[in-house]
Amino acid sequence: MKIRQIVSLVLAAAVMTAVSCEQKEEKPAVLSAPELTVRNQTASSFDVTWAAVEGADSYVYTLNGSEENATEATSVSFTELETGDYTVRVKAVAGQSESQWAEVSVTLSESGVSGEDGFELTAETDGTKLTLTIRPGDKEMPYFFDVLPESYYVKDFNSDKDAAFDGILDVAVENYGTSAFDIIAYRGDTTWRVDLAQYGELNYFVLLAGIDDNLGLTTEVTVKEVSLDINTSSNTFVVSDDEVTQTSVTVSVVPSNSDPYTFILTDSKSIEGMGQAELRRAVLPKTNPEEVSTAAETARWDNLSPATSYSILVYGYDDGVITTDVFVHEVTTKEASVDEELTFELYVELTGPQMVYMEVDPSNDEAMYFFDLIPMATYEKYKDDMVQYCLDVCETWGLSPSRYFGQFASVGKEIQEYDQLEPDTDYILFAVGMEIEFNDVTFFTPQFSEIVHTEPIGGSGGLPELTFPWFEFWSNDMDEMGVQIDPGVGGVPYVFAIINEDDYNTYYPSDLAGYFKAQYEAAAYDGTFAEYINSIAHYGYWEGTVHVASGYVYYMVAAPVTVEGNNVTFGEPHEAAYSFDLF
Numbered sequence: 001m002k003i004r005q006i007v008s009l010v011l012a013a014a015v016m017t018a019v020s021c022e023q024k025e026e027k028p029a030v031l032s033a034p035e036l037t038v039r040n041q042t043a044s045s046f047d048v049t050w051a052a053v054e055g056a057d058s059y060v061y062t063l064n065g066s067e068e069n070a071t072e073a074t075s076v077s078f079t080e081l082e083t084g085d086y087t088v089r090v091k092a093v094a095g096q097s098e099s100q101w102a103e104v105s106v107t108l109s110e111s112g113v114s115g116e117d118g119f120e121l122t123a124e125t126d127g128t129k130l131t132l133t134i135r136p137g138d139k140e141m142p143y144f145f146d147v148l149p150e151s152y153y154v155k156d157f158n159s160d161k162d163a164a165f166d167g168i169l170d171v172a173v174e175n176y177g178t179s180a181f182d183i184i185a186y187r188g189d190t191t192w193r194v195d196l197a198q199y200g201e202l203n204y205f206v207l208l209a210g211i212d213d214n215l216g217l218t219t220e221v222t223v224k225e226v227s228l229d230i231n232t233s234s235n236t237f238v239v240s241d242d243e244v245t246q247t248s249v250t251v252s253v254v255p256s257n258s259d260p261y262t263f264i265l266t267d268s269k270s271i272e273g274m275g276q277a278e279l280r281r282a283v284l285p286k287t288n289p290e291e292v293s294t295a296a297e298t299a300r301w302d303n304l305s306p307a308t309s310y311s312i313l314v315y316g317y318d319d320g321v322i323t324t325d326v327f328v329h330e331v332t333t334k335e336a337s338v339d340e341e342l343t344f345e346l347y348v349e350l351t352g353p354q355m356v357y358m359e360v361d362p363s364n365d366e367a368m369y370f371f372d373l374i375p376m377a378t379y380e381k382y383k384d385d386m387v388q389y390c391l392d393v394c395e396t397w398g399l400s401p402s403r404y405f406g407q408f409a410s411v412g413k414e415i416q417e418y419d420q421l422e423p424d425t426d427y428i429l430f431a432v433g434m435e436i437e438f439n440d441v442t443f444f445t446p447q448f449s450e451i452v453h454t455e456p457i458g459g460s461g462g463l464p465e466l467t468f469p470w471f472e473f474w475s476n477d478m479d480e481m482g483v484q485i486d487p488g489v490g491g492v493p494y495v496f497a498i499i500n501e502d503d504y505n506t507y508y509p510s511d512l513a514g515y516f517k518a519q520y521e522a523a524a525y526d527g528t529f530a531e532y533i534n535s536i537a538h539y540g541y542w543e544g545t546v547h548v549a550s551g552y553v554y555y556m557v558a559a560p561v562t563v564e565g566n567n568v569t570f571g572e573p574h575e576a577a578y579s580f581d582l583f
Contacts, residue, residue, distance in 0.1 A: 031055055031092045031099035034074075038106055038191050046106050046188060048088045049075040052553075053099065056092035063088055074553055083108045104191060118219050119143070119208055123226045128197040128321055130226060132206060134190045141218065142185040143210045144169070147194065147226075150203040151277040161223040165207050169215050176549075181213045183549075196228065200280035200315075200322030203227050232323050233259040233316040239329035242298065246306040246334045246366055246411040253314055254296045261324070262292050262317045265301050268309040268330055279326040283313055292317055306336035306368060306411055336411045339367035339444075342433030346449035348373070353455040354539050355419040360431050365412045369433045370405055370443075373418055376426035376451065386432060386446045401441040405434060419540050423493070424456035466494055466560045468574045485542045485558060493537040495570075496558035498546055504555045509573050512559055516570075530566045537561060 034050035048061075051074065058072045064087055069076075078086070086106045092099040120135040136143060146168045148157075157164040172180040196204060204226045210218035236256040243250040255261055264286055271279060304310065309332045316324035347359040360371045370390060382389035394404040421427060429449035435442045467488040487494050499507070499515065507515035517529060525532045548554060560571035 031094055031097055033100040033102040034059065034090050034092055035193060036088065036090060036102050036104040036191075037193070038104055038189055039186070044081050044083075044108065045077065045079040046081075046086075046108070047075055047077045048090065048104060050090060050102070053092040055094050055097075056099075057094045059090055059092055060098075061088060061090045065089075081108055106189065118210065119222055121206065121208055121222060121224055123206060123224060125226065125228050128228055128230055129193065129195050130204070130228070132190075132192045134186070134192070134208065136188070136210075138210075139188045141210050142181070142187055142212070143208065143219070144172075144184050144186065145192075145206060145208040147196070148205050148207065149196075149199040149201045149277045150205065151201060151275055153205040155275065161205075161207060161221045164205070165209055165217070165221045168207065169211075173215065181211070181215055185211060185213075197321050198281045198284045199277055200284065201228075201277065202230065202232065230321050230323075231318060233257075233261075233318070235259045235261055235316045235324050237261070237314045237327045239312060239314060239327070241331055243300075244331060244333060246336045246368075247304050248300060248302045249304060249310060249312075249331050249333065250298065250300040251312060251329070251331070252296065252298050253293075253312075255293075258294045259316055259323065260292045260294050260318045261315060262287055263297075263299065263312055263314040266311050266313060268311045271311055271313075271328070276325050279313065279328075280315070280322045283315065283326060284322055287317055287322075289317075289320070304333050305407055305409065306333050308333050308406070336368035336409075337364065337366040338435045339364040339433055342367050342369060342444060344369070344371075344431045344447050346429050346431060346447060348427075348429045348449045348452050350452050350454065351417070352419065354421040354423055355417065356421065356427065356452055356454075358414075358416045358418070358429055360410070360414040360416075360429070362412070362431070362433075367433060368405075368409045368411055368436070369431055370409050371414065371429065371431035373421075373427050373429050375422065376428060379428050379430075379448075386430065387443045390432070390441075390443060400439065402436050402439045405441055406436055409434060409436075421454050421539070422534070423454050423539075425454050426451050427454065428452075466492060466558075466571070466574070468558060481546050481548055481554070483542070483544055483546060483556065485538070487538075487540065487558075487560075492560055493539055493562065494558055494560045495533060495537055496542075496556060498548060498554050498556050500549075501553040501555070504557075508555065508557055508575065512557065512570050512573050513568065515557075528566055530563045530568050533561060533568050534563055537563075 032053050034053055037049050039047045039049055050059075053059075058070050059074070060068050060070050061076055062068050063078060070093070076088075076090075078088075084107070086108065087103060088106070089101045089103045091101045118137040118141070122133045124131045130147065132145070132147075134143075134145060148164060148168075153159060153164055157167060169180075172184050176183050206224040206226060208222040208224075209220065212218055234257065238254045240252050240254075241249070242252055249265070253263055264283060271282065274282065301310075309330060312329040312331065314327040314329065315322050341363075343363045345359070345361040347361075349357045351357045356373065358373060360369075362369055372393070374389075378389070390405075391401060394401045397404055399407075428451050430446050432446035433444035435444075468485065481498055483496075483498070485496060495516065497515065497519070503515060516533065520529050520532045523532070525535075527535075556576045557573055558575075559573040562569045562571075
């Protein structure tokens with residue numbers, strides 16, 4: 001049995017992997033061919049769209065072998081066409097590099113095609129990937145379709161196609177409100193591709209029906225069952241608690257066979273009420289392929305919250321596919337003790353221009369406390385009432401004190417690094433013992449460290465140049481984008497945003513300040529525009545996720561920025577593009 005030490009930063013509403021960092025993959029040396037989708041087909045026109053290809057500068061396309069045309073967009077429209085057969089080919093281009101041609105065929109017909117309930121629906125599978133082709137008899141009729149895993153369709157809707165389709169439309173209204181029809185409606189022939197690996201199931205149901213602008217049905221609901229050709233496993237798991245403290249959990253996991261599997265830890269509240277399909281979909285994006293096991297394992301998670309319920313999720317995993325049900329093992333950390341005489345040894349050291357290393361060592365390793373590194377301006381405001389500072393932090397997060405500190409309070413020695421501090425600023429570290437009783441929080445005597453001063457950004461020649469050598473984003477889910485940014489220079493403030501195509505055409509690149517001012521006004525930020533920019537600025541490598549509306553082309557833009565008093569200056573901007581379709 002081998003022992004795997006895992007340091008986990010557990011967030012309250014997100015499933016986290018039992019790994020402290022991710023490895024960056026090498027960028028592909030060869031451009032990928034675009035994946036083409038036909039949309040908005042009529043008797044005399046159609047559009048072809050594709051997701052942006054990583055590394056591509058532009059795209060070349062042809063229609064029925066005609067002369068080649070170039071575009072920097074990720075779609076092309078063909079209009080005023082005669083009825084008949086058409087073939088569109090598209091390839092990605094970057095300098096002298098080109099991808100293979102991608103090809104899609106379209107048939108334009110005045111009468112259209114006829115099929116069950118007015119649709120011809122075909123489905124092709126390749127591993128976990130599903131390709132749907134939909135040909136409505138009425139090319140102008142709006143319609144909508146979706147794919148449900150068997151666990152949703154059979155268990156949640158009792159195999160009732162009408163109830164299932166109503167449920168899909170209810171979700172659309174919940175997500176998009178009065179704009180739902182404009183966002184989800186299709187017209188004409190459509191080819192649609194999706195990877196179903198996130199659900200980890202064998203069987204799926206395609207639901208399809210015509211809709212009107214009030215989301216009422218104009219046809220019967222067509223349903224088609226689809227099965228994937230993927231491997232499954234009979235593996236089961238026994239999980240036992242080895243050691244549970246106030247801030248750590250150590251468990252042993254024993255599989256029933258040698259099929260590959262993995263496991264992660266989450267706050268139990270984040271998966272409360274989830275069925276198997278929801279669990280598989282939640283854990284797949286958080287799975288690290290490098291942390292797959294075939295034998296018994298012992299794992300430890302640290303930095304947990306006292307008296308908190310956690311769930312260890314164990315599941316088969318092979319080549320990007322979840323191969324078993326997700327097994328849930330629940331464990332609750334011990335309660336922290338209360339020590340009104342709690343004292344601290346505080347150490348803080350500047351280790352970079354805007355980076356500090358900190359240690360907080362309490363006199364009682366089982367007592368609960370809170371610590372934070374704050375600017376001196378904040379210290380001066382609250383130094384006579386640090387309790388109010390703690391309460392204001394809770395209000396900023398929109399959480400009650402008992403909930404916030406129950407989640408973010410510490411027990412035992414803490415070692416932290418902060419690497420996105422404001423330049424040329426004094427900071428001080430403080431810690432305070434505490435007690436949580438139901439909804440009440442009591443704070444004891446705070447202690448403070450020596451002051452540490454971050455370095456100013458050097459030079460007086462204006463904004464330093466940022467090259468952003470690692471600058472990309474991608475779709476993790478139907479409404480979420482993953483982001484990685486390396487500005488190339490540490491300690492230089494910059495801002496970034498993921499903006500839709502309309503805002504991109506309006507603001508980029510000449511009026512980036514106008515975009516951020518619009519966001520500042522929309523956020524109703526309690527402060528000046530300069531203070532708002534300071535609150536969203538970054539100073540080094542950043543990795544995370546942002547939420548977006550599905551079905552649009554997005555651009556990520558970033559630029560260095562300086563704030564002097566109330567004056568905000570943006571430097572040379574950079575951009576990357578990506579698009580994805582509503583799932």
